[in-house]
Amino acid sequence: MEVKNLKKYFNVGKKQLKAVDNVSFEIYEGETLGLVGESGCGKSTIGRTILNLYQATSGEVNYKGKNLQEKLSKKEKKFYQEEIQMIFQDPYSSLDPRMTVLEIIAEGIKIHQSNMIGKERLERVYELLELVGLDRKHAKRYPHEFSGGQRQRIGIARSLAVNPNLIIADEPIAALDVSIQAQIVNLLKELQKERGLTYLFIAHDLSMVKYISDRVGVMYLGSMVELASSEELYNNPLHPYTKALMSAVPIPDPDIEEKREQIILQGDMPSPLNPPSGCRFITRCPAAMDMCAKLSPEWTEVEKDHFVACHLF
Amino acid sequence: MGETILSVDNLDVSFQTNSGLIKAVRGVSFDLKKGETLAIVGESGSGKSVTAKSIMQLLPKQSTRIDSGSIVYGGNDLLEYGNKEIEKIRGKEIAMVFQDPMTSLNPTMKIGKQVMEGLIKHNNIRKKEAKKRSIELLTEVGIPYAEERMNSFPHEFSGGMRQRVVIAMALACDPKVLIADEPTTALDVTIQAQILNLMKELQKKTGTSILIITHDLGVVVNMAQRIAVMYAGEIVETGTLREIFYKPKHPYTWGLLQSMPKMHQDQSVPLIPIAGSPPDVSLMHDGCPFAARCPYVMKVCHNHKPDQTQISVTHAAACWLEDDWAPEIKQPEKIGGVSNS
Known part of the structure; x- marks a missing residue:
């Protein structure tokens, strides 16, 4: 998948909210691309725009040689819906409380594999339930009978029902307890290994993102500021925002935490309705220069596969 | 103190x-x-x-x-x-x-x-x-x-x-x-x-x-400076920061520390989650609250609540493994706080 100059503006009254402003990146087959950033940076909007849950203001989302933002025929639409699926953040609101687990998971199969009926379909649902670590007798139950972690497993089973290639996971573990988060992350990794899935993993938990992702993109106020392999990004962060973001996360290890020096950013993220001119990070950047207020930094490849948008580089 | x-x-x-x-x-x-x-x-x-x-x-x-x-x-x-x-x-x-x-x-x-x-x-x-x-x-x-x-x-x-x-x-x-x-x-x-x-x-x-x-x-x-770890309505372990992170004694604390990825965690090594999910507090039995999810569970854990065992002046854990009669178990090698970098 290739995302090119993607823009998504929302109209808020008379103003325009630039939720995603000129973002380009690629997702390679079989990899996990992590997207991190603070709330309001546009990471979820990207996920939803790729899926066409939002219509992009401009830009391209190319997948298998076709721009998904163009008008698609019904058949093409159905094909892409099968190929790309989503896992949502909140396992409490993303499952219909009045449907049984069986109905929830079978819904996609009914639409996309309409020749699979009766017993065959039931078997497929059982198979999916077992795949995500649930029991086949759970199929007749309703979502409220499950814990948060189990519900997230149901959400994963539902997304796998149509055999997708790309899964967009929007904060899939943010609403779960620590001991359950590890279960879900392990499950996602196993499924990826078995089925060769590609993930776009959207999260704000940096250590989890590093653990699951091959490459990580950092977003700030609607634009991407840095993109590199996860090892490279964590060992050699270049953009001042990436550095501050990583330094802000306390490390659960007393010896390391004691020696570490924290960069504490001043102030808040400016409102996306009224972003600063030039570089968007300028209001909080410890290394801001005169030039930063005038010019938006270019997206440059500093080292191989390490992109950054900053005037320092 | x-x-x-x-x-x-x-x-x-x-x-x-x-x-x-x-x-x-x-x-x-x-x-x-x-x-x-x-x-x-x-x-x-x-x-x-x-x-x-x-x-x-x-x-x-x-x-x-x-x-x-x-x-x-x-x-x-x-x-x-x-x-x-x-x-x-x-x-x-x-x-x-x-x-x-x-x-x-x-x-x-x-x-x-x-x-x-x-x-x-x-x-x-x-x-x-x-x-x-x-x-x-x-x-x-x-x-x-x-x-x-x-x-x-x-x-x-x-x-x-x-x-x-x-x-x-x-x-x-x-x-x-x-x-x-x-x-x-x-x-x-x-x-x-x-x-x-x-x-x-x-x-x-x-x-x-x-x-x-x-x-x-x-x-x-x-x-x-000090930590109390709670599970299902009870304090299972208390200690100083270093005691809890480097010498934890309760299997729940081990699980909690292990289920987080470290900053330098090898991506090919799976995380070690705690199996199952937290218990329904309305259905608590007499034993240790963690018994149902504990990998080191013994017979005694299901029926008798463990007392707090004092490990040092500042460190205490409520677990039968700390009892004199308990069998020796192998503690997990890498526990949370110990970074493998």
């Missing part, structure tokens, strides 16, 4: 609900020392917030029952206090910062008035003085143009700014104890770092004791 300022002993709290009696907190004991920061760590539903709220008598009276225990502050048992008496303590001697700064401020009142409210009530000072002090407080917690911002409403502030206001309110009367219930959970990481730093600086200045309640082990390391 300093003197004890707040002492919770054998606290039992239960709620009457439609589905029966829920024993949310069972036999919780801990001491908060002068000037220290104690963290209560646990997952959702472990009873950590209930513990904090029962100290302040903030739980709904109709449905809550405090079955036994005592909360001793300044030589008196707070649980025996009536409404009038607790009001003198609440906000003045013991103050609280809540999780959600969006809902813990009154949206229809100007910020200044909300900060002044406590000052006027507890300190018996004039409005003019209270105003002056409020501006000082807001400046101290890092709100720019405090004098003008006194006239703003909460919705005009960002989440981080609101939490600063809440902290200013909590500190208004120089409390001896500050209870912070997940103070940064609703905030972004860069803002979290600001707020945690602010709390540490203020503690250095005023010598307040902090009881911080959180599920985030990173925040714990950043803030606390």
Whole structure:
């Protein structure tokens, strides 16, 4: 998948909210691309725009040689819906409380594999339930009978029902307890290994993102500021925002935490309705220069596969 | 070790609900020392917030029952206090910062008035003085143009700014104890770092004791000197920061530390989660609350509750493995805090 100059503006009254402003990146087959950033940076909007849950203001989302933002025929639409699926953040609101687990998971199969009926379909649902670590007798139950972690497993089973290639996971573990988060992350990794899935993993938990992702993109106020392999990004962060973001996360290890020096950013993220001119990070950047207020930094490849948008580089 | 300022002993709290009696907190004991920061760590539903709220008598009276225990502050048992008496303590001697700064401020009142409210009530000072002090407080917690911002409403502030206001309110009367219930959970990481730093600086200045309640082990390391780990309404292990992170004794603490990825974790090594999910507190049996998920479970665990075993002066764990009769087990090699970098 290739995302090119993607823009998504929302109209808020008379103003325009630039939720995603000129973002380009690629997702390679079989990899996990992590997207991190603070709330309001546009990471979820990207996920939803790729899926066409939002219509992009401009830009391209190319997948298998076709721009998904163009008008698609019904058949093409159905094909892409099968190929790309989503896992949502909140396992409490993303499952219909009045449907049984069986109905929830079978819904996609009914639409996309309409020749699979009766017993065959039931078997497929059982198979999916077992795949995500649930029991086949759970199929007749309703979502409220499950814990948060189990519900997230149901959400994963539902997304796998149509055999997708790309899964967009929007904060899939943010609403779960620590001991359950590890279960879900392990499950996602196993499924990826078995089925060769590609993930776009959207999260704000940096250590989890590093653990699951091959490459990580950092977003700030609607634009991407840095993109590199996860090892490279964590060992050699270049953009001042990436550095501050990583330094802000306390490390659960007393010896390391004691020696570490924290960069504490001043102030808040400016409102996306009224972003600063030039570089968007300028209001909080410890290394801001005169030039930063005038010019938006270019997206440059500093080292191989390490992109950054900053005037320092 | 300093003197004890707040002492919770054998606290039992239960709620009457439609589905029966829920024993949310069972036999919780801990001491908060002068000037220290104690963290209560646990997952959702472990009873950590209930513990904090029962100290302040903030739980709904109709449905809550405090079955036994005592909360001793300044030589008196707070649980025996009536409404009038607790009001003198609440906000003045013991103050609280809540999780959600969006809902813990009154949206229809100007910020200044909300900060002044406590000052006027507890300190018996004039409005003019209270105003002056409020501006000082807001400046101290890092709100720019405090004098003008006194006239703003909460919705005009960002989440981080609101939490600063809440902290200013909590500190208004120089409390001896500050209870912070997940103070940064609703905030972004860069803002979290600001707020945690602010709390540490203020503690250095005023010598307040902090009881911080959180599920985030990173925040714990950043803030606390001592830790109490809670699981399903009970404290399963207490110790200093280093004891809990480097020499944990309870299998739940092991599990908690292992299920987090380290900054330098090898991607091909799977995480070690705790199997199953937290128990339903309304269906608790007599044994150890962690028995159903514990990989080292023994027969005795299902029927008998383990006592706290003292491991060092500061370190205690409630686990049968610490019993003299328990078989030797191999502890997991790499436990959470020990980074493999």
